[in-house]
Amino acid sequence: MIQATKNYFHFLWRCGRIAFVGDWRYYAWMGILSVVILLGINAYAKQFVHGLMVTGMSDQVSWGVYIANFTFIVGVAAAAAMLVIPVYIYDNKELHDLVIFGELLAVAAILMCLAFVTVDLGRPDRFWHLIPGIGKFNFPGSMLSWDVIVLNGYLLLNVHICGYLLYCRYQGRTPSKWFYIPFVFLAIGWAISIHTVTAFLYVGLGGRPFWNASIVGPRFLASAFTAGPAIIILALQVIRHVTDYRISDKALLTLRSIVQVSMLINVFLLFNEVFKEFYTRTSHVAASNYLYFGLHGFHALVPWIWTAILFNLVAMFILVLPMSKSLKYLNVACVLAIVGIWIEKGMGLVVPGFIPSPLGEMVEYTPSLNETLVCLGIWAFGLLAYTLFLRMSIPILQGRITKRNEGESDDHLFAAGQKSDQTTTPHVATTHI
Amino acid sequence: MTSNSPCSSGGCAGGGNGNGGMNRRSFLRTSGVLASGIAALAASLAPLRDLTDYTSAEQFMQKHYKELSKDDMEKVLDRITREVEKQYSIRPHVKDYKPMDGVEFVYCLNLTRCIGCRKCVHACVAENNQSRDPEIQYIRVLKMPHGSFDMEKGDHNYASPTVPEKGFFYMPVQCQQCKNPPCVKVCPVKATWQEADGITVIDYDWCIGCRYCEAACPYFARRFNWTKPSIPKDRINPEMSYLGNRPRKQGVMEKCHFCIQRTRAGKYPACLEVCPAGARKFGNILDPNSEVSYIMRNKKVFVQLKEELGTSPRFFYYFDV
Numbered sequence: 001m002i003q004a005t006k007n008y009f010h011f012l013w014r015c016g017r018i019a020f021v022g023d024w025r026y027y028a029w030m031g032i033l034s035v036v037i038l039l040g041i042n043a044y045a046k047q048f049v050h051g052l053m054v055t056g057m058s059d060q061v062s063w064g065v066y067i068a069n070f071t072f073i074v075g076v077a078a079a080a081a082m083l084v085i086p087v088y089i090y091d092n093k094e095l096h097d098l099v100i101f102g103e104l105l106a107v108a109a110i111l112m113c114l115a116f117v118t119v120d121l122g123r124p125d126r127f128w129h130l131i132p133g134i135g136k137f138n139f140p141g142s143m144l145s146w147d148v149i150v151l152n153g154y155l156l157l158n159v160h161i162c163g164y165l166l167y168c169r170y171q172g173r174t175p176s177k178w179f180y181i182p183f184v185f186l187a188i189g190w191a192i193s194i195h196t197v198t199a200f201l202y203v204g205l206g207g208r209p210f211w212n213a214s215i216v217g218p219r220f221l222a223s224a225f226t227a228g229p230a231i232i233i234l235a236l237q238v239i240r241h242v243t244d245y246r247i248s249d250k251a252l253l254t255l256r257s258i259v260q261v262s263m264l265i266n267v268f269l270l271f272n273e274v275f276k277e278f279y280t281r282t283s284h285v286a287a288s289n290y291l292y293f294g295l296h297g298f299h300a301l302v303p304w305i306w307t308a309i310l311f312n313l314v315a316m317f318i319l320v321l322p323m324s325k326s327l328k329y330l331n332v333a334c335v336l337a338i339v340g341i342w343i344e345k346g347m348g349l350v351v352p353g354f355i356p357s358p359l360g361e362m363v364e365y366t367p368s369l370n371e372t373l374v375c376l377g378i379w380a381f382g383l384l385a386y387t388l389f390l391r392m393s394i395p396i397l398q399g400r401i402t403k404r405n406e407g408e409s410d411d412h413l414f415a416a417g418q419k420s421d422q423t424t425t426p427h428v429a430t431t432h433i
Numbered sequence: 434m435t436s437n438s439p440c441s442s443g444g445c446a447g448g449g450n451g452n453g454g455m456n457r458r459s460f461l462r463t464s465g466v467l468a469s470g471i472a473a474l475a476a477s478l479a480p481l482r483d484l485t486d487y488t489s490a491e492q493f494m495q496k497h498y499k500e501l502s503k504d505d506m507e508k509v510l511d512r513i514t515r516e517v518e519k520q521y522s523i524r525p526h527v528k529d530y531k532p533m534d535g536v537e538f539v540y541c542l543n544l545t546r547c548i549g550c551r552k553c554v555h556a557c558v559a560e561n562n563q564s565r566d567p568e569i570q571y572i573r574v575l576k577m578p579h580g581s582f583d584m585e586k587g588d589h590n591y592a593s594p595t596v597p598e599k600g601f602f603y604m605p606v607q608c609q610q611c612k613n614p615p616c617v618k619v620c621p622v623k624a625t626w627q628e629a630d631g632i633t634v635i636d637y638d639w640c641i642g643c644r645y646c647e648a649a650c651p652y653f654a655r656r657f658n659w660t661k662p663s664i665p666k667d668r669i670n671p672e673m674s675y676l677g678n679r680p681r682k683q684g685v686m687e688k689c690h691f692c693i694q695r696t697r698a699g700k701y702p703a704c705l706e707v708c709p710a711g712a713r714k715f716g717n718i719l720d721p722n723s724e725v726s727y728i729m730r731n732k733k734v735f736v737q738l739k740e741e742l743g744t745s746p747r748f749f750y751y752f753d754v
Contacts, residue, residue, distance in 0.1 A: 034470075042477035049483045051683045052642075053567075053660035062647040062657060122642015122657065122684025125488045129497075129622040129641055136497045136623045136639070144621035144645050206742045207615060207651025286585060358739075359573060359606055359653045360585035 007403070011170055014401055015392040022391065025242065033384040040377010043370045044119055052122060055371040060363035061354040063120070065375055068346030070116035072227070073382070074198045075220065075345065077109035077154065079228015081191035082258050088184055094251040100165060100397070101239065102232055103158045104389040106191070110155040112382035119374050143201045150194045157187045162393070170396050171403045195220050202353065210287035210353045215273050220345070222266035227341040229255045229262070230334035235386075237327070243394050249327065256330055260319040263337060267316050270309075270344075290362075291352040298355070300364045305348050311340030486661060486683065497623065498636040498676070506675075509638075513679055520680070521664070525671040527679055530697035532630035538691055538747065539631070539718040539725045540702075542605065544736075545753040546712035549574055549596040549603030553704035553713065557607075560692060560703035561678040562670050564662030571689040572607040572704060573653060582736070607704075608633065608654035608689035609738060609746030616646035616655060625686070631747050632691050634676040640685040647686065651739050652746075655688045691715070718747075 022030075047054045057064045083102035086092035118124055129135035130148055139145040161183050168175040199220040202211035233255050240247040277288040289295045294302050318324045318333035356362050367375075395401045491512055495501075501509060510527045517525045554572045563569040575587030579600050587604065597603065614633050617625050624640040627633045647655045661683040673679040674694035681687050692702035696715070700706075705713040716723035728751060729735075736750040 034473075038473055038477040041474070042480065045478050045480040049480055051658070051660035057659070059647065059656055059659075060653070062644040117643075120643065122644070122686075123640065123682075125493065126622075126639070126641045129624070129639060136500075138621050138623045142619050142621040142645070144619065144643065148621065201645075204619070205615065205649050206744075207649060207739070283583070283585070353648070356585060357653050358651045359575065359589070360583070360587055361589045361653070 007171075008167070010406065011167060011403075014406075015396075018395060018401065019388050019391050026391070030384065030387065033380045033387070036380035037377050037384065040374050040380065043373035043377065046370055047119070047374065048124070052120075054368060056366045056368045057371075058363055058365070060357045060361060061351060061365035063350050063354070064365055065347065065367045065371055066116050066120040068350040069375055069378070070113050070120070071198060071220075071349060072342050072346045073109050073112050073116065074151070074194055075224025075341075076228045076231055077106045077113065078191040078195040078221075078224045079232065080106035080158065081188050082225050082229045082255075082262075083232065084184060084188055084191075086254065086258075088181075088188075092254060094248055094254050097397070098236060098247065098251055100162055100393065101236065101390070103162050103187075104393060105232060105235065105386060106158045107155065107162065108382050108386035108389060110151055110158070111385055112378055113151055114155075115378045115381060116375075119378070143197060143204050146197045147194075147201060150190065150197050154187070154190050154194050157183055157190055161187065162389075166393050166396050169399075170401065192221065195224050202349070205353075207358050208287075208353045209284035210291075211349075213273065213276075215269055215276075216349075219266065219269045219273070222262055222269055223341045223345050225262040226259055226266050227338050227345075229258045230337045233259070233334050234331065234338075237331070239390060239394070245394050245398065252327065252330070253325060256319070256324060259334065259337065260324075263312070263316045263319055266341075267312060270312075286356050287352040290355050291348060295356065296362050298362050298364050300366060301348065301351060304343050308340045308343035308348055311336040312344070315340060492638060495638050497639050499626075510675065513673075513675070517669070517673070517680060521666045521669045523666065523669050523671055525669070525673045525679075527673045527675065528694070529675040530677070530693055532628045532632070533697060535719055536629075536717045537631045537719050538610070538696060539716065539729075540610070540691070540748045541714040541725050541728045542748070542750050543710075543712040543714070543753065544602060544604060544750050546710045547574075547603045547605060548710050548712075549576055549591070549593075549598075549601075550709065552707045552709060553605060556703040556707035557689070557692075559668065560670055560695070561690075562664055562673070562680050563687075564658065564664060564681075565668065566663045567659065569656045569658070569662070569687065571654070571656065571687075572605050575604045575606065576601050577604055604750070605704075606652055606654070606738065607748070608691075609652050609744065609748040610691065612745035612747065613743055615649040615651065615742075615744060619645045619649040621645065628676075630697070632693060632696075633688075634690055634693065635686055635688065636676070637679070637681050637685045637687065642684040642686065644686065651742050651744060655686050658683050658685055658687065 055064060055066075080102040083095055083099045087095050087099050118127065121127065130137065130145075132139065132149070137145050137148075139149070161180050164180050165175055196217055199217040202208070203214065203216045204212075206212055233252055236247050236252060236255075239245055274288070274292075277285045286295060290298065291301050291305050293299070315333040315336035318329050318336075324330045324333050351365050355364065489512075491508075495509060496505065506529055510529065513527045514525055517523065517527070551572075551574050554570050554574060557563070557571050558565070558568065561571070563571070573589060575584060575589060576591040576593075576598070577584075577587045579602060584604075610631055610633055612627075612631070614625075614627060617627055617633060621643065622639060622641055625633060625635045625646060642657070644657055647657060658681050662681055664680065669680075670678060672694055674697075677690050677693035692700075692704075696702055702713075702715055705715050714724050714728055716725040718725055718729070720726060729749070732751045733754050734752050737746045737748070738750070740746075
């Protein structure tokens with residue numbers, strides 16, 4: 001038992017050590033991210049002292065970019081399921097070795113979500129009121145309490161799955177199915193639940209007709225399963241570029257078909273919503289009117305939402321056409337889809353819910369500089385976390401850091417950067433994850 | 434052997450660590466990176482030096498209102514008294530007023546009489562120790578054109594030299610004290626709840642400031658303290674209650690509580706007392722002899738705002754018909 005603990009800590013030590021080592025590109029990337037994170041911390045420190053007054057929010061528009069980003073990133077986290085389902089349900093071989101990258105992305109995304117919610121709190125010092133058992137948890141009444149449970153549960157599930165599989169690989173033993181397969185299947189359902197619950201957070205508000213629509217949940221899932229795998233497609237290509245980890249084009253094209261179908265569904269659901277609002281033209285159309293065309297002379301979101309729609313439509317056409325079998329076009333489509341959905345699911349969903357106010361008042365919202373810096377800091381933090389996870393896990397998956405070479409120096413990994421020569425450390429076939 | 438190596442940063446890159454010790458250069462480089470990292474972090478945290486209003490350990494550990502024993506509550510009231518005295522140089526009387534048995538409060542507002550003078554708005558601010566800069570107001574008066582009840586047509590910021598103006602009627606909106614309050618349902622930490630007399634209250638010491646209730650409220654009744662509230666010392670109302678008008682802190686919600694410190698002591702709310710038109714009526718609906726019971730029996734048309742939402746407000750608009 002003591003030996004096992006010791007072994008485990010030694011494993012963590014080696015992981016931690018390699019996180020600080022890489023070639024100049026790695027240092028530059030991490031250095032830039034660290035600077036942005038520090039700017040974000042600085043902006044948050046100001047907000048902590050002076051209150052949320054330093055943001056652009058008001059009593060009329062009481063949620064802004066923090067919650068908008070939170071909503072978008074919950075979708076990114078949920079998208080890990082889109083890698084897990086083909087592999088574990090349809091036995092897809094191409095994606096098999098890549099699942100873990102999706103799960104690690106989910107971990108980083110949930111960490112970002114928690115950060116975005118925390119910076120939105122007026123009293124972060126009272127966070128413990130939210131801890132079940134210690135605080136006073138309004139469960140099952142409040143959708144926010146459900147969100148606390150599903151987000152943290154999803155985080156734990158993914159940390160367990162990734163951590164267990166990586167440690168087994170490190171030790172060179174075959175993972176015991178009972179230790180992770182049930183969790184993998186649980187995580188699939190859980191992934192859908194985190195985004196459904198986040199949608200219900202909005203849907204459950206009868207006083208906000210823009211959100212109080214049953215299509216919001218399905219649209220959340222469709223857009224998440226578009227943007228999430230699109231991010232994974234790009235991330236995998238970066239991994240392939242900066243390391244010698246083998247990622248086949250076929251795997252990327254499998255993800256393409258997922259993004260393709262999800263985007264079609266996403267646009268179809270958007271069309272349903274637009275039809276219902278503008279064909280019937282009840283008084284509830286006010287928020288949609290504000291979003292798409294402007295209302296009573298206020299139209300801050302109009303250019304944004306049309307950009308989003310344009311991006312989504314162009315992305316959809318590229319994805320449907322065979323041209324997107326070429327990675328160049330696929331990448332363009334992915335970037336357009338990610339940006340389009342980020343606008344539409346973030347600001348395009350959160351802000352119009354508040355405009356006009358329940359008493360018909362028109363007050364617009366623009367994020368402040370300070371608020372934007374906090375957001376950039378959290379994005380940088382998420383990217384930093386994901387980079388660290390990849391930096392630690394890839395050498396383990398490749399068999400370069402294993403229990404067997406514990407006694408040896410890891411310098412051969414460090415000195416040559418990540419693209420070390422393959423002759424000394426051949427790529428280990430990855431079959432048992 | 435690696436386990437006792439102190440190389441944990443980039444300083445190890447390329448350097449051998451098989452000889453059991455670190456060399457001077459890598460030590461210097463490691464500590465240089467570490468020191469500049471700590472310095473950068475410290476610099477980024479510099480704004481925290483302006484923090485004046487720390488959360489005391491006493492307040493950090495304070496339990497939820499409903500879990501406070503009588504002794505606990507006395508200590509809390511004492512703490513609040515000390516805090517107010519320190520900040521505003523005035524000794525307040527802070528009490529924890531409880532709901533009275535057999536009482537359910539109801540508000541009736543006569544739209545035929547309201548002249549839109551906004552005296553209620555300002556009396557409320559003065560009574561309830563609301564922040565003056567930025568000013569927080571619980572009552573919003575809408576100037577509405579004759580013949581429509583569409584609030585989108587209402588003017589929130591009218592500044593007419595004299596009221597009432599021809600062709601308009603005026604509709605004050607404040608917390609509707611719903612029987613099915615959406616704000617209570619959504620609060621993740623039960624910091625807001627409905628009391629036995631129908632008043633929805635907030636424990637300002639428990640609220641985490643997530644503003645979910647503000648998003649849920651269909652009446653724009655809730656207000657957030659976006660920054661530290663500021664009240665001139667000579668404007669403090671020293672008669673305070675825990676769930677009512679005691680000064681709030683930065684980052685928490687507040688709203689109309691039917692002047693709990695007055696109404697639970699048998700007085701009328703401040704907005705009613707100041708109304709020059711007699712448009713506001715308040716009382717115990719369970720008492721058949723109360724004014725509100727009389728109005729509910731004898732007036733014909735009542736409006737509960739957004740009745741279709743199922744919130745069932747205890748705030749009734751009526752007309753002289």
